[in-house]
Amino acid sequence: MKLFDDRLWTLFKRHWQHTLTYWSVFFSFGLCIALLGPTILDLRCQTHSTLQQITWVFFSQQSLLLVGSTFGGLFKKTLQSSLWTLFSSTLAISLVFAIIPLCHHVIMLSVAMAIAGLAMGVIDTIANLRLVQLYQKDSAVFLQALHFFIGLGALVSPLVADPFLSEENCILSSNWTTNSSSSDLHHLRRARGGLAGPGVMLHNMSHYPLHTEGVATTEVGYAFWIMALINLPVPVVVLALMYNERLLPCSNSSPRLLDRDSEGPAYTDQGHSSVFSCCRLRNLQGRPPSFFFIHILGGAILFITDGIIGYYAGFVYTYAVSPPLLMGHKAAGYLDSVFWASITAGRLACIYLSYRYTAVRLLAFSLVGVILVQCMMLLLYYSSVFLFIGTCVLGLCISSVFPCMLAFTEDILNYKGCATTVLVTSASTGEMVLEMIVGSVIHSRGSYAFLLCGLIASFICCGLFLLLLYVQHVHSPCQSGIAMTETPKPGQP
Structure with a gap:
């Protein structure tokens, strides 16, 4: 340590x-x-x-x-x-x-x-x-x-x-x-x-x-x-x-020539630009299918989790003041602040937890925690007190998913893919799209659908994460083979 x-x-x-x-x-x-x-x-x-x-x-x-x-x-x-x-x-x-x-x-x-x-x-x-x-x-x-x-x-x-x-x-x-x-x-x-x-x-x-x-x-x-x-x-x-x-x-002098250490010893700029440039044929040739599935699954997980953050912050007040809770407007107004404060506290705590545990362990703990807390909130839907507790715990659990998924996915791909651009774009899309979808469901089915949508999305997200772990297991030998082919032989430049 x-x-x-x-x-x-x-x-x-x-x-x-x-x-x-x-x-x-x-x-x-x-x-x-x-x-x-x-x-x-x-x-x-x-x-x-x-x-x-x-x-x-x-x-x-x-x-x-x-x-x-x-x-x-x-x-x-x-x-x-x-x-x-x-x-x-x-x-x-x-x-x-x-x-x-x-x-x-x-x-x-x-x-x-x-x-x-x-x-x-x-x-x-x-x-x-x-x-x-x-x-x-x-x-x-x-x-x-x-x-x-x-x-x-x-x-x-x-x-x-x-x-x-x-x-x-x-x-x-x-x-x-x-x-x-x-x-x-x-x-x-x-x-x-x-x-x-x-x-x-x-x-x-x-x-x-x-x-x-x-x-x-x-x-x-x-x-x-x-x-x-x-x-x-x-x-x-x-x-x-x-x-x-x-x-x-x-500046009086020319730009400093950064050594490779300052930009990362093994980093290459290949593919790290826009989403569309990532799809160029020359960047995709020779890639195994698992390479593409890792991008898709990582993006899908963040599409859901950032979407959950967006729609939860957007509709938790509406849910709280609607039947069966019928909370007062002043008390319900604090829920959004509690949620964002817990997300901030969770990310602060994860700065230390990242010293101790790998990104995949933190991801597993976070996604399981999101499912458990939403199950409890659905079972205790009539409790205003537990809505506050659940909101706080949900914020703590979901807070570290984005940075952990970004570090985990880039590590799988050995920092040569388009993972960061794809994940950031997917998260932004999910935050906008899922909020609108859940809003439409609440409109047609009532406020109770607020918690149900979150639980369904969380189970889908956990399933995608398990699939990502399997694809990682399949991709590791492919990554080793690609690295060996890219290593120059003795005497080659």
């Missing part, structure tokens, strides 16, 4: 500036992904739009996030292009935060959030790729820390926004009484699941008379300006790394 810790510490000291830079850009990612939810109703007032119109802001952000995740690897060919892209993306997030208070039409707001979503997707792919490239077989610990910073940013931004959110109707209209506006706005603000996408769960809030004509009195713009300032040091950190690597025009 002591030798292992010393080795990791030595690696970190060698790459500390790169590592802290990638961690900081993920903090920027977390800030952006969590700020839209609690502020969306004030933004509706600012843009004088209807609920149906404002949901397109969510859709534009999530759609472009998927696009950015898919094509983000194109900007990773060299360290210079990666850092310039990260600098542009993090600076774009600060600029978007700054201009959102000036967007007084829903189309302008949708365009601004689309730009932010594109920047988030690019950050997601490049930071994961670069960290895996940097640490390779030791990347599990650092990936856990990387994804902890998403949770940290997601916890900070709602705290900043809360003092500036309107307690009563933020559009003054002579046709709406103060008492009704206050209670209705409070309920809608908590029901983030109803605002997850166009047409999803809008039936639950269509009877609330939210006016679009009148004087907007919201002060939410101050929250976005504060967040722009909080995020501003992140592009500065990226710029400092670029200066240190002599990648800026103002």
Whole structure:
């Protein structure tokens, strides 16, 4: 244990500036992904739009996030292009935060959030790729820390926004009484699941008379300006790394020639770009079938688990205030915060657990835990107390799946495939698609389907993981054979 810790510490000291830079850009990612939810109703007032119109802001952000995740690897060919892209993306997030208070039409707001979503997707792919490239077989610990910073940013931004959110109707209209506006706005603000996408769960809030004509009195713009300032040091950190690597025009010297250790001793850039470039024929020739199944199964697992995170955070409030629980709006409103806090705590704990256990063991424990806790929540569906307990345990169990699956899959493929790009894109797709699917099922079958959908998805995910372990067993001899054929004979260059 002591030798292992010393080795990791030595690696970190060698790459500390790169590592802290990638961690900081993920903090920027977390800030952006969590700020839209609690502020969306004030933004509706600012843009004088209807609920149906404002949901397109969510859709534009999530759609472009998927696009950015898919094509983000194109900007990773060299360290210079990666850092310039990260600098542009993090600076774009600060600029978007700054201009959102000036967007007084829903189309302008949708365009601004689309730009932010594109920047988030690019950050997601490049930071994961670069960290895996940097640490390779030791990347599990650092990936856990990387994804902890998403949770940290997601916890900070709602705290900043809360003092500036309107307690009563933020559009003054002579046709709406103060008492009704206050209670209705409070309920809608908590029901983030109803605002997850166009047409999803809008039936639950269509009877609330939210006016679009009148004087907007919201002060939410101050929250976005504060967040722009909080995020501003992140592009500065990226710029400092670029200066240190002599990648800026103002540098007096030419770019440093990084030795192979600084980019990973066995890493090759083959295939690590966009999803579509991974499908080029020259990158696929000579690959055994197990190579493709590993990508498909790993992507499918993250499609489901990140989808579970997305729809659970989106609909747990709606489930809690519906029969049979009928929880109070104030108590139910804490469930989403408990869930994200437990995810952040779980990723923090897994930084240490990754020292002690392999990624496959942590994955097995996490997926079994997700199934068990959802079984208990389904059996005790009438208990409000256990819903809080189950929400906390579910967040702890599912928190480490993404970084562990990324480290595990890249290790199977010996860091030569397109695993990172495929997994990041699959996770982004699942978070958007599964939330919409579950929302439609809840719409047609009732709120009880919320827990049932999660349990079914968890069993499917566990089955896919067992299949992945079998494919790994089949793939190992193939990988050894490929490595032997690629090793040059004595006397060959």
